Amino acid sequence: MKLPVCRARSQSVSRSAARWLIPGTAILLSACHKPAPPLPSAHIHYEVGPAYNQDGVWRYPRQEFAWRESGLAVVDGDTSPHITADGEIYDPKAMTGSHPTLQLPVQVTVRNLDNGRQIEVRLNDRGPKQRGRLISLTPQAAAAIGMGRDPARVEVIENELPSRIFAETLPGGPLLDMKAAPVGTVQTEALDTAAMPQTASVDQPQAGSQQVQPASLPSLPVVYTQGWATPGSLWIEVGRFTQRSYAAIEASRAGGTVNYASDNNGPGWVVRVGPFSGVADADAALDHALALGLTGAHIVVE
Incomplete structure (x- = not known):
């Protein structure tokens, strides 16, 4: 003997539930979405x-x-x-x-x-x-x-x-602030106005x-x-110094070398560590230099 299957009722319940769930879901979504x-x-x-x-x-x-x-x-x-x-x-x-x-x-x-x-x-x-x-x-x-x-x-x-x-x-x-420019002491003297050339007034420039x-x-x-x-190799430039003795001290701390350079940053003794072929190795060396307190260290390509 087969038992009756209430498919219609089940379907009806599902549709009824959907009618309640869909509006509720929309309300929840609208409440969560903030522009x-x-x-x-x-x-x-x-x-x-x-x-x-x-x-x-x-x-x-x-x-x-x-x-x-x-x-x-x-x-x-x-x-x-x-x-x-x-x-x-x-x-x-x-x-x-x-x-x-x-x-x-x-x-x-x-x-x-x-x-x-x-x-x-x-x-x-x-x-x-x-x-x-x-x-x-x-x-x-x-x-x-x-x-x-x-x-x-x-x-x-x-x-x-x-x-x-x-x-x-x-x-x-x-820009130079004209109103803030220093003014010195000025001595004045009356002149014969008849002998003075006639001039037109000129507006003073205003700051900005x-x-x-x-x-x-x-x-x-x-x-x-x-x-x-x-393409070049990656280096850690620790710092630039005007005296070689100071550069040698920092090179000793960082395990780098000292070389003289004269470029757009000016002449000086440059301390570098490297070279490194990969970015990961250069990043690790940079972290090590910063941990030593060499806060001017940065990655360069040469």
Whole structure:
């Protein structure tokens, strides 16, 4: 004898439950979903900023117009909408990037030493967050220079003219404040006004009169120039010293060598540890140098 199967009732119960569950689920989803707060308006300005501590290493932002350095570049880790350090709205499709200490914004040439590609980039933010990295690039800029997920060996050269234009025209730039200029003691004497030449009145320049608040900065083209690949080895540069005796002391602590160098950073005795063929080995050596208190240590390519 077969027992009756109540399929219709079961189906009815399932549909009835669904009618209760679906609206409830929608209510729960709507309660959990909160729209992201709107971004503040762009307020593009010139930025140097105070010293700050990043992952145990102190950074000292400074203004430079003849800067040149080699190191490792990475792709931006945070591509969500946010305001950059110089007040721009971050755009992952723009040819921009970040640097820990240069004034912002600044225009640079980035050359991928592994494949010879060269691009123009505007640095407009602080970063990268990972120690031992020279710059980070947007996904667009990284693709243009032929970068993958791994750090790329690069040389970065500042372009002085556009960088100076940013400094002189953006709000917050280092313009001379005319009203704050020192005034010495002046003695006056009455003159014969008939003998004086007639002059027209001239408006005095006002501080910041050349600085304009732009809505945005011109976009750099998404193009690259193909050059020669010049891959080099990774080194840890511990520091640069004016006297060889001081350099020898630091070299002894770090287990490095001392060499004389004269480049855009000026003449001096340079202490380096290496070379290292891989990024992991260079990172480990950098961590060791920082643990010894050699806070100026950083990765370079040569």
